[in-house]
Amino acid sequence: MPGNVLARRSPAAAWLAENGAVAALVVLVVALSLLSSDFLSLTNLLNVGVQAAVTAILAFGSTFVIVTGGIDLSVGSVAALSAITLAWTATDAGVAWPVAVVVSLAVGVMAGLVNASLIAYGKLPPFIATLAMLGIARGLALVISQGSPIAMPEAVSALGGNLGRYLPIPVIVMVVMGVIAAVILNRTYTGRAMYAIGGNEEAARLSGIKVDRQLLITYGLSGAFAAVAGIVLASRLASAQPQAAAGYELDAIAAVVIGGASLSGGKGKALGTFVGALILAVLRNGLNLLSVSAFWQQVVIGAVIALAVLVDTLRRRGTY
Amino acid sequence: MxxxxxxxxxxxxxxxxxxxxxxxxxxxxxxxxxxxxxxxxxxxxxxxxxxxxxxxxxxxxxxxxxxxxxxxxxxxxxxxxxxxxxxxxxxxxxxxxxxxxxxxxxxxxxxxxxxxxxxxxxxxxxxxxxxxxxxxxxxxxxxxxxxxxxxxxxxxxxxxxxxxxxxxxxxxxxxxxxxxxxxxxxxxxxxxxxxxxxxxxxxxxxxxxxxxxxxxxxxxxxxxxxxxxxxxxxxxxGRPIDQQFPRRPAELGEPLLKVTGLSRRGAFDDVSFEVRAGEVVGISGLVGAGRTEVARAVFGADRYDSGEVTVRGRRLPPHDVHAAMEAGLGLVPEDRKGQGLVLTADIGENLGLVTLRDATRAGFVDRKGQRTAATKVADQLAIRMTGLNQEVRTLSGGNQQKVVIGKWLVADAHVLILDEPTRGIDVGAKVEIYQLVNELTDSGRAVLMISSDLPEILGMSDRILVMARGRLVGELAAGEATQDDVMALAVTEVEGSRAR
Structure with a gap:
């Protein structure tokens, strides 16, 4: 074939062109380290990691869903409900904390399964099914907690602390969940089926993939990841709050999309999502360091989301 | 001028x-x-x-x-x-x-x-x-x-x-x-x-x-x-093509696919036929005669009201694609891009779609094995590509069709249903697909081919079934049939109850 443009570039350049989000993150980090002397300190970077953790974990779960061409608006609410469930069963109900953790994860998975059932069997659009769950899960969290925060069991709150002197456990959990997400997406049957379903559901069905069953697993995973995110968030605050993580689903979706996934399905990677979540966290952190008002921060972040996807879209259009 | x-x-x-x-x-x-x-x-x-x-x-x-x-x-x-x-x-x-x-x-x-x-x-x-x-x-x-x-x-x-x-x-x-x-x-x-x-x-x-x-x-x-x-x-x-329809009849064996009394209200009525090992059975008829509907029902993609489908002696449960595949059935649908391919994925991924489950051990996919199998089939089909990781949407129509057929070769399907297999693809690729049909029947596979292209049906089938208004209205031996014979049957008004 004459003149394959991508092939002629150096491998590193080609990789960056394919992973635009990484390039954007590098630019952002360089710019911020020039603008603020505090930015590159170890304490601050770990702080960024902690700030990114909850969004990233939610976003890994959302990546599964978005790869199948769906959307999960309920993850923020499900995170809160799972955390409240954990705190309530461990304190008010007096159950041993490991059991409470399992129950909490199960609640997350259940929420996901309900979403998937409405989508796969009830034929509801994912947007509607998960919008309903957004309300239901948040409402249940308020009902269980009667609207007030519940203290987390101490053994679990340790998750919000550090391992050794420096290493924040939320960062470790984020990395572990990221690796799990990457392995699921790349190496497992369910992961590969997600890409096929998102790319062309009918072709997947006609190739023998049981689409309904795979959607159950997909949304169940999203719910499980949301539960983990909720537990991490509550651990950091040492208490589960019914209003926690409100609106986080939008950050999660933003992270996935900045990371290069397509909302129409079939595209998306765990690494991209990780970078997307880091970009959001770095941006917030940097804007704080630069004393940009919280009001303007929202404007900037909104603009960055639009810009990231715009650049990606233009790049793709140029290729074909 | x-x-x-x-x-x-x-x-x-x-x-x-x-x-x-x-x-x-x-x-x-x-x-x-x-x-x-x-x-x-x-x-x-x-x-x-x-x-x-x-x-x-x-x-x-x-x-x-x-x-x-x-x-x-x-x-x-x-x-x-x-x-x-x-x-x-x-x-x-x-x-x-x-x-x-x-x-x-x-x-x-x-x-x-x-x-x-x-x-x-x-x-x-x-x-x-x-x-x-x-x-x-x-x-x-x-x-x-x-x-x-x-x-x-x-x-x-x-x-x-x-x-x-x-x-x-x-x-x-x-x-x-x-x-x-x-x-x-x-x-x-x-x-x-x-x-x-x-x-x-x-x-x-x-x-x-x-x-x-x-x-x-x-x-x-x-x-x-x-x-x-x-x-x-x-x-x-840029070169002469020897023969447009190089059908090479193979030795016939056992019936691999048996369809008896298949009916679905409003779509098709009392359809019965069989396809034997080594045989190419063509289904002709006007658009809307119910050919695709029958094919999809046989494959389990859609439901049917009554009748049975047997593949290699095994009776298939209705509306179960998975069971049909397990029994050795494969479907190359008429809408290549809408139903056959995952356009966002690469060639290798598409070729491995059907065998994904078989290549999974304890939840993990043997991707190396999948690639090896895909490489073999891509070579066999002479898919013109830069590599298995080329996106399928960048392929020409003929090569895309080879990928759709290829995934069933990887899966080693015994009975292949081809629905309009050469629609919109060029002469050269058509002949390659016909050759492939020959290879399949030579190795004892059976092919059920739906086509609106009369010369193709006449040139490539061993037997031709004609459908009109949801019913099988006739069967012709390919050697003797002409386009007029087929069309005469295809426009038959079915007497009595029209499938509705």
Whole structure:
């Protein structure tokens, strides 16, 4: 074939062109380290990691869903409900904390399964099914907690602390969940089926993939990841709050999309999502360091989301 | 001949990795039907996209009435009087025919849409294309042939002087094609320049005046439409093709697929047949006769009310694709892009789709094994690609079809249902697919082939089943049957209860 443009570039350049989000993150980090002397300190970077953790974990779960061409608006609410469930069963109900953790994860998975059932069997659009769950899960969290925060069991709150002197456990959990997400997406049957379903559901069905069953697993995973995110968030605050993580689903979706996934399905990677979540966290952190008002921060972040996807879209259009 | 309305000179267009057009000249004169001929990937699509404003040339120029024009958008093309009818229609299914015909510029009165005028205008346009349809009907309720007529009416509404038709006959039955030709001739006689793309060589002499042959992105010849078919094929592929339908009958064995009394209300009624090892059974019939519906039901993609399907002695549960696959059945659906391929994924991934479950141990996919199997099949099918990680959407139609068939080869399917296996693919790739069918039957596989292409059905089947209105109305031995025999059966009115 004459003149394959991508092939002629150096491998590193080609990789960056394919992973635009990484390039954007590098630019952002360089710019911020020039603008603020505090930015590159170890304490601050770990702080960024902690700030990114909850969004990233939610976003890994959302990546599964978005790869199948769906959307999960309920993850923020499900995170809160799972955390409240954990705190309530461990304190008010007096159950041993490991059991409470399992129950909490199960609640997350259940929420996901309900979403998937409405989508796969009830034929509801994912947007509607998960919008309903957004309300239901948040409402249940308020009902269980009667609207007030519940203290987390101490053994679990340790998750919000550090391992050794420096290493924040939320960062470790984020990395572990990221690796799990990457392995699921790349190496497992369910992961590969997600890409096929998102790319062309009918072709997947006609190739023998049981689409309904795979959607159950997909949304169940999203719910499980949301539960983990909720537990991490509550651990950091040492208490589960019914209003926690409100609106986080939008950050999660933003992270996935900045990371290069397509909302129409079939595209998306765990690494991209990780970078997307880091970009959001770095941006917030940097804007704080630069004393940009919280009001303007929202404007900037909104603009960055639009810009990231715009650049990606233009790049793709140029290729074909 | 009169002065051309449209002239294209030295058009060139490159995409990353491929030079799609590499010097194309074309002149379209008023009152002529100009056939564009070429294999898939020869540059026909790129050329018409350029004339309709979807792409811009890297080099070369386009002249209208001798003046150079710059077609940047679809709107530019419209203003210049160039209308294009793509294979995928540009109609809004939910809107009525009248609304579609006046889309973007509806007649207005006092700032509101004047529905009365809209319907009146639509009636006039529909009368010009001689199609009998109420303008208030939603487009979704029309069959494909009528949708196409609406598309043509839409072009007339825009006062098109140049009408580009991309494979308009690919989805039509013989009688519908005849009607289309009458209309095209009428437009031609009114002075419209028609550019006509087709893969059916026999249509060229019937409808065309001149032919421009494209090969590898270049215009290689401009010849009269009555040029011999062999010569056209030689120009198109750059080499002679020995035989269009190289069917090599194989030794028949046990029946592998048995269908008994299959019925679904409103779709098909009491369909029974069998396909034996080594056999190619063709199903012919008009579009809408229920052929695809039967195929999908047999494969478990859709439900059926009664009857049974047995594959290799195993009775299949209804509506269970997975069980059908396990039993050794494979389906290559008629809509390649809509149902056959995952366009966002690469070739390797698509080839491994069917075997994904078998290649999974404890939840983990053996991706290396999958790639090895895919490489083998890609080689066997001679898929022209840069590698397994090339995205399938960048492949030509013929190579895409090979991928869809290939995933069933990877899965080692014993009975393959091919629904319109060569629709919209070029002569060279067609012959390769026919050869593959031969190889399959030689190795004791069975093939059930649905096709609207009569020469293909006659040339490649061992036995031909004809369907009409949801029923099997006849069976012909391929050796003796003629196109007329098949058509006579296909238009049979089924007596008594029509499947409904």
């Amino acid at each position: 009169s002065e051309p309305i449209l002239r294209a000179e030295g058009l060139r267009k490159g995409f990353p990795g491929v030079q799609a057009l590499d010097g194309v000249d074309l002149s379209l004169c008023p009152g002529e039907v100009h056939v564009l001929l070429g294999e898939n990937g020869a540059g026909k699509s790129t050329l018409i996209k350029m004339l309709s404003g979807a792409y811009r040339p890297d080099e070369g120029r386009v002249l209208m009435d001798g003046r150079q024009v710059d077609i940047r958008t679809a709107g530019d093309a419209q203003r210049l009087g160039i209308s294009t009818i793509y294979q995928e229609f540009n109609l809004v299914p939910e809107l009525s025919v009248a609304e579609n015909l006046s889309l973007g510029r509806p007649p207005r009165r006092f700032g509101l849409i004047d529905k009365g005028a809209m319907v009146r205008q639509a009636r006039e346009l529909l009368a010009r294309v001689e199609v009998d349809v109420d303008p208030r009907t939603p487009v979704a309720r029309l069959g494909i042939a009528r949708m196409q007529m609406v598309e043509i009416a839409k072009a007339l509404a825009l006062n098109a002087r140049v009408l580009i038709m991309d494979e308009p006959t690919a989805v039509l039955t013989t009688s519908e094609v005849d009607k289309l030709f009458v209309l095209v001739r009428q437009l031609r006689d009114e002075g419209v320049a028609v550019a006509f793309i087709t893969h059916h060589l026999e249509e060229i002499a019937a409808i065309g005046d001149r032919v421009t042959v494209l090969r590898d992105g270049r215009s290689v010849a401009e010849v009269p439409a009555d040029t011999a078919q062999d010569e056209l094929v030689r120009l198109m592929v």
